Amino acid sequence: MNDVLSASGGVKQVICINWGTKYGAKFINRLYAMVARNITPPFSFTCFTDTREGLNPNILCEDLPPLEVAAMPVNTPGIWNKSRLWGPKLGSLQGPVLFLDLDLVIVRSLDVFFDVGGPDDVVMTRNQTTPFEKLGQTSLYRFPVGKLLSLQQAFIADPQGIADKYRFEQRFVTKNAPGGPLFYPRCWVLHFRQDCRQPWPLNYLFAPRLPKDARVVIFPRTLRPENAILGKFYNNGATTIRDHLSRTFDKSRRKSTDGPFSHLRHYIKPTKWVEDNWRE
Numbered sequence: 581m582n583d584v585l586s587a588s589g590g591v592k593q594v595i596c597i598n599w600g601t602k603y604g605a606k607f608i609n610r611l612y613a614m615v616a617r618n619i620t621p622p623f624s625f626t627c628f629t630d631t632r633e634g635l636n637p638n639i640l641c642e643d644l645p646p647l648e649v650a651a652m653p654v655n656t657p658g659i660w661n662k663s664r665l666w667g668p669k670l671g672s673l674q675g676p677v678l679f680l681d682l683d684l685v686i687v688r689s690l691d692v693f694f695d696v697g698g699p700d701d702v703v704m705t706r707n708q709t710t711p712f713e714k715l716g717q718t719s720l721y722r723f724p725v726g727k728l729l730s731l732q733q734a735f736i737a738d739p740q741g742i743a744d745k746y747r748f749e750q751r752f753v754t755k756n757a758p759g760g761p762l763f764y765p766r767c768w769v770l771h772f773r774q775d776c777r778q779p780w781p782l783n784y785l786f787a788p789r790l791p792k793d794a795r796v797v798i799f800p801r802t803l804r805p806e807n808a809i810l811g812k813f814y815n816n817g818a819t820t821i822r823d824h825l826s827r828t829f830d831k832s833r834r835k836s837t838d839g840p841f842s843h844l845r846h847y848i849k850p851t852k853w854v855e856d857n858w859r860e
Contacts (some may be wrong), residue, residue, distance in 0.1 A: 587699030587724070588675035592623040592691070595670070598630070599661055601646060605634030607682040612639050613860040618795075626671060628664065633770075636860075642671035649736050653743030662718060662742045662749050663735050666728035671727055675699060680796075681719040683804050685772075685858045686720035688795040693722060696764055700724055702757040705764055707750060708771040716754040716761050719798040720769050723757075731756050767793040773803055780845045787849040797854075805858040813846035 581590055594615050598608055612625050613636075633805040635641060645664040653660055662679075670677065676699050678690070697703045702723045731752065735742050746752040754761055770776060771851025776788040776797060788808065790797070799805055803813055 582695060584676050584694050584697070584699050584722075588673075588677075590622060590696050592619055593673055593675065593677045594619070594623060594796045595626045595628065595665070595673070595679050597628045597644070597662060597679075598682060600630070603643055603682045606629070608639065609634075609636045609860050610646050611680060611682055611684075611686075612636055614857060615680070615690065617690060618686045619690045619760065620833070624673075626677075628671065640671075645670065647736070648731075649739045651739070653740045656743040657747055658743055658749040658752070660735070660743060660749055661717075662737065665734035666727045666735075668729050671775065674825050676722055676724050677816060678722045679718070679720065681798065683799050684719055685797045685799070685805055685854055686795070687790060687797060687857050689854070692768070692795070693720070693764065697722075697762045698734055700727065700759075702727060702753070702759070702761045703764060704750075704754065704757075704761045705769040706766045707754075708766075714754075716750055716763065717769070717798070718750040718753060719800065720764075720796055721753070721761075724729060727758060728753065730758060743760070765793075767791065768837070769796045769798060770794045772797050772799050772808060773801075774849075777848055783845075783847050788851045788854075791852045805854050807849040809855045809858070811848050811850040813848065 585592065587764050596608065596611060598604070608629070615623070615625055624640055625638070626642055627635070628642050628644050630644050632641045645667050647661070647664045665679065675822065676694070678693055693703075704721040705719060707713075707715035707717040734756070735752070742752060746755070770791060772788065775794075776790060777783065778786050778788060799808070807813065
């Protein structure tokens with residue numbers, strides 16, 4: 581048994597967080613099922629949530645940890661509610677925990693994410709969109725319970741100021757994690773749009789690929805797993821070549837933020853490997 585697992589009593593501790601109505605039971609249950617299929621026991625799966633309706637009974641549920649701020653920041657792209665997990669206590673958990681976003685897809689074993697670094701390290705996924713800034717990604721990262729308390733305290737003291745300065749919570753963690761973060765290999769956690777989706781014009785010929793070293797695929801922003809399964813770039817996106825062409829030449833059918841050729845570039849074929857893995 582390595583030192584990371586020794587610090588958590590030999591149990592691989594996986595956590596997620598859910599609030600509001602954006603995701604809910606479908607995403608939580610599917611994430612749990614993917615974890616269970618891709619991890620060597622013993623493990624625990626804990627969801628910190630404001631509702632427990634419809635959840636698999638094997639999921640350990642905890643209330644959302646408190647976050648004593650007068651108001652959450654506005655006009656910020658960061659997911660700052662994740663800072664709830666940075667307190668001195670995290671339900672009944674102790675030692676290192678592996679955090680997973682609700683909308684990612686697990687395709688191979690998670691065991692290796694408990695092998696990197698030591699029990700007191702913060703270990704982050706590489707942020708694929710900012711290679712020169714060397715940022716971490718909080719879609720998947722590991723940290724010891726209580727290690728990020730100083731970050732939570734700084735955020736509570738000035739939530740809007742922190743959000744304005746760092747914009748994204750992952751930049752805040754990368755720049756301020758005590759001792760600095762370690763990073764998982766870049767090839768383990770991939771970005772669906774950047775690493776899997778075929779570039780134009782190959783997107784019309786081939787479905788998004790799954791590189792052989794990938795273990796987890798993340799879906800930031802609007803392209804979510806259910807969209808990839810159907811071959812859509814976002815919830816109300818086109819699903820056929822004819823519809824993409826129609827939106828290209830008919831401005832009234834495009835999103836206001838799309839240019840005339842966005843739909844040609846956005847076209848993706850239905851992605852079978854997402855369907856095969858993103859399930860209960």
